[in-house]
Amino acid sequence: MIHLKKENVLDGYFTKHREQHLEELKQFLSIPSISSLSEHKKDMKDCASYLGNLMKEAGLEHITINETAGHPVVTGDWLHAEGKPTILVYGHYDVQPVDPLELWESDPFKAEVRENKLYARGSSDDKGQVFMHIKVIEAFLKEKGELPVNVKFLIEGEEEIGSVHLPEFVESNKENLAADLVLISDTALYAPGRPAVCYALRGLTGVQIDVRSASGDLHSGIYGGGIQNSIHALVELLASFHDKHGTIQVDGFYDKVRPITDDEKAAYAALDFDAEGAKKEAGVKELFGETDFSYLERTWARPTLEINGVYGGFSGEGIKTVIPATAGAKITCRLVPDQDPYEIVKQLRAHIEKHKPAGVDITITEFDKGKPFITPLEHPYIQAAGRSYETQYDAKTAYIRAGGSIPIVAAFDEILNTPVIMMGFGLSTENFHAPNEHFHLDNFDKGLRVVSDYFEEIANIEK
Amino acid sequence: MIHLKKENVLDGYFTKHREQHLEELKQFLSIPSISSLSEHKKDMKDCASYLGNLMKEAGLEHITINETAGHPVVTGDWLHAEGKPTILVYGHYDVQPVDPLELWESDPFKAEVRENKLYARGSSDDKGQVFMHIKVIEAFLKEKGELPVNVKFLIEGEEEIGSVHLPEFVESNKENLAADLVLISDTALYAPGRPAVCYALRGLTGVQIDVRSASGDLHSGIYGGGIQNSIHALVELLASFHDKHGTIQVDGFYDKVRPITDDEKAAYAALDFDAEGAKKEAGVKELFGETDFSYLERTWARPTLEINGVYGGFSGEGIKTVIPATAGAKITCRLVPDQDPYEIVKQLRAHIEKHKPAGVDITITEFDKGKPFITPLEHPYIQAAGRSYETQYDAKTAYIRAGGSIPIVAAFDEILNTPVIMMGFGLSTENFHAPNEHFHLDNFDKGLRVVSDYFEEIANIEK
Structure with a gap:
């Protein structure tokens, strides 16, 4: 009824x-x-x-x-x-x-x-x-x-x-x-x-990062310590994208972000955000993110850089003592006014170039862009x-x-x-x-x- | 013949x-x-x-x-x-x-x-x-x-x-x-x-690290910026294991390593190591690893910590704008005299505890141990x-x-x-x-x- x-x-x-x-x-x-x-x-x-x-x-x-x-x-x-x-x-x-x-x-x-x-x-x-x-x-x-x-x-x-x-x-x-x-x-x-x-x-853009360290997978006993491991390079690069609070470390990333107005801040505060309910809904023990912004501000009016997938080496049952030749990750960014997806992808490319670890080749594939x-x-x-x-x-x-x-x-x-x-x-x-x-x-x-x-x-x- | x-x-x-x-x-x-x-x-x-x-x-x-x-x-x-x-x-x-x-x-x-x-x-x-x-x-x-x-x-x-x-x-x-x-x-x-x-x-030991940030995968538009991403936590943790030259950062890891003797150093040097041949054999553009040791020393008489596999989120064709709830990695260490695999696993556990990112639960599974x-x-x-x-x-x-x-x-x-x-x-x-x-x-x-x-x-x- x-x-x-x-x-x-x-x-x-x-x-x-x-x-x-x-x-x-x-x-x-x-x-x-x-x-x-x-x-x-x-x-x-x-x-x-x-x-x-x-x-x-x-x-x-x-x-x-x-x-x-x-x-x-x-x-x-x-x-x-x-x-x-x-x-x-x-x-x-x-x-x-x-x-x-x-x-x-x-x-x-x-x-x-x-x-x-x-x-x-x-x-x-x-x-x-x-x-x-x-x-x-x-x-x-x-x-x-x-x-x-x-x-x-x-x-x-x-x-x-x-x-x-x-x-x-x-x-x-x-x-x-x-x-x-x-x-x-x-x-x-x-x-x-x-x-x-x-x-x-929010808008959207993203890149896939593929890292190659060798022409093929190698035995970690024979080569371990002597050459780069594609996963080591990948995680070093991926870890450089955020600080430990989740603030994005890409140069210029936040430059064009339109500040949240006082009226907006007041409107969001009036919504009586229920932190306990949000945690339960998301199935998490704690909320997490940029320390200077509220949860609603972070999820509505602040940009993100999320690693949506990571892959490389052996993920089956048990162990395989291999040095993987290739590893990769898929990344998407949620963008807010007045960020431009094309400019953001340029910044991501510059960041990857700047933080590129030794001993690897990196291929970047661009995903779709939405303002x-x-x-x-x-x-x-x-x-x-x-x-x-x-x-x-x-x-x-x-x-x-x-x-x-x-x-x-x-x-x-x-x-x-x-x-x-x-x-x-x-x-x-x-x-x-x-x-x-x-x-x-x-x-x-x-x-x-x-x-x-x-x-x-x-x-x-x-x- | x-x-x-x-x-x-x-x-x-x-x-x-x-x-x-x-x-x-x-x-x-x-x-x-x-x-x-x-x-x-x-x-x-x-x-x-x-x-x-x-x-x-x-x-x-x-x-x-x-x-x-x-x-x-x-x-x-x-x-x-x-x-x-x-x-x-x-x-x-x-x-x-x-x-x-x-x-x-x-x-x-x-x-x-x-x-x-x-x-x-x-x-x-x-x-x-x-x-x-x-x-x-x-x-x-x-x-x-x-x-x-x-x-x-x-x-x-x-x-x-x-x-x-x-x-x-x-x-x-x-x-x-x-x-x-x-x-x-x-x-x-x-x-x-x-x-x-x-x-x-060399000996061997290893652990599998499984990270969980939420009870299930979440939409990066709804939750992005508000909660931890299991892959972010994982790569932050994994990146903490090495410095950019490949030197392992786990406290105490090198303490028991038996120094390479002068006779051994001389014996290895006499083998006329062929760096170009080694690169070709491994299919790599450059050799890589601890700066104070030769390639043969690094691969024979120095311990390693290799990430053999990493997994989490979406790795199929295209993109999926998801915040993955779980991610993990398989790690093995090659050990040298007089490291003890049981002590090394304790050190790995202490390192993981010390570097555990916010917003996640971590499960450690131990692999086999060989002295x-x-x-x-x-x-x-x-x-x-x-x-x-x-x-x-x-x-x-x-x-x-x-x-x-x-x-x-x-x-x-x-x-x-x-x-x-x-x-x-x-x-x-x-x-x-x-x-x-x-x-x-x-x-x-x-x-x-x-x-x-x-x-x-x-x-x-x-x-």
Whole structure:
């Protein structure tokens, strides 16, 4: 039973079709659309095609599966609300890899409801949230025969790999994509029952570092002490990136970081951050990081440099007395306004060159780049989003930043010159990017009503 | 064609049966006796059984497959040379793992001769060399009806995992194993064509370090900057083990190291070490290590701490923006006289405790321990070994140390109180412990004749 603070005009439709909608969503989630692994290229196509059909059946027009040099972009629109604002709905149908698979309690691609939570890869990030927007369109068109606003859909398949080809697509189609606002549901509530409008995101960049010390692995008895070990060189280099408090040691890394304003500091402090709850949620014994900043400041408004993976030598059962010839690491940085990903990669390269240990060759591979994003809190479309949330949730909307990256947000800002509104319905405990990803169906139900209310709110705002 | 400096009494026998011997050796090498991997437990038993048959057919008596808590020990003897010395021949039938398998040019367990080299896992280390001793026995008994000395064989299946159960076996059987000398062929020539008697070995110990920062992997956007990353903690800890020249930073690590004597320094200097050749052999651009010691000193008479493997987080294709909850490393130390492996492990534990980064739990798993070994150069059995080599090789025998470990050697010294003679026929370029292990058949042929000559030399030395 959903508690309604304000009657929603589509409530009956959503209630009546709930089971059918969930079945369709499970089908959508069953397609393993892992964008980062080349063996899933066909699944990506199948998923784009399934998505196109969902949009068509909802009543959207001009459905197009746009081929790119990477995975397809799915578009569609409904543009019959003359004189009304146009909302560009953005989301993504690609998902993260699922390893380690053995930690999943149910098949990541066979969605299962347990305790009113839907378990599957992509349930929360972001297929489940994209699906809600489609169902809002369907509900308006089936119940009212029209939408209160004009809408355009732009759903990509490369968000989890940095939206490699989307900026080019947006650039090439900027007239077709022109809108008054971009609406995205790919962020989380501030807490269970506490909605949040997100006004800033971190950017992303990264490099892979591969170290080679010899032409092949060598016996540690014969050569040990006489030559460099690729892992020794790697760990020496990797350890140079942070001090013991986690402060990044790359020259110039923090130079362009926009200082956190006093208003922001006050707003974050007012959120009554629950350190014990955060520790429990993360499964850690202590919080950790730069000593001069609070946890929320560190995770929202400060940049990071994380080693996401490290590999080299023997990792099987028992021991192997080998000097490994090669070792490597994958690193990504979360960036904040006004850091530039291209400049950061240059700084990383300079750092690696400066700290390069003796006796090795190093190869650097660059990963995707996404700019950080920030938009003013006072924008009417943002304020309206807060009001729509409050029709369904018994709590004040929090206006927050998010620590994650949606690389394309900065591109929308830059190319379309359009405000971006992030109204998310996930929860940070929902294990997106980890085993046992799930989506609370209570937020799915509320989200359908919040989004439909928002469409009506936007229709009433002067263009 | 083998160049004989001194006529060998068994030469005709070895020549006549060469093809048959090689076929038997290939069969022996076809059994994947990898002691460190539990899935090869049955192969270990099969290999012990095959070895026992080889020994029986050679004419050895009292063949026994001795069960242990680990892999079996194979024993046998021939004790009819009254009044003559007794040689205890030691070797091992277990081999190293074969990964990365894709780097092998032929199946590691399907021996293949290319350019008079026998390619297979174990061909050089140590099945091929054990096999030679068996064939020397066979040749004496078939051609002469007797041996010039008494012999006992002790061939174990756990050398590559630190001879875990052999010291206990030797202790329990010390009366049966009593001998005048222990003869081992598990070391390498000094250079192609240049034989070497080895008078000292390094010991071995090691630990696995497992670091945990959280109960599960976390999204780097949500948590990045707020909590510790297990890989960050691991690389900080691992980097603390060495300075940038490779000198080990563990407190007390070098305290018990026996200084290299002036005579030894002179002996090593006289070996005309070829730095360019060593670089080429190892496949490295530069040699590396403690600045106050020569390459030979570093690899023979100085201890090491090598990281043999490192693992944690995502290492697949592309990127995964995860904060890994767990990361780990495998470390082994090569030890020199008079370091004690148990004391070294205590020092490693103290170092890890002292340098433990914030925000993580660390689990330490201890690996096998083998003491370093040294024996006087002037012992008559060692001098005789040098002479026997020179019957087949056109070069002065070098008296050297070896950087590798044969953990049981120290145990023989300690438990049996018997001099140990290491006459190896491998070459350091033969990729033991790496892909494409091979054995030069020229040294196989010479080795048969050297060992048979040595048996006669020993028979003539007063007990």
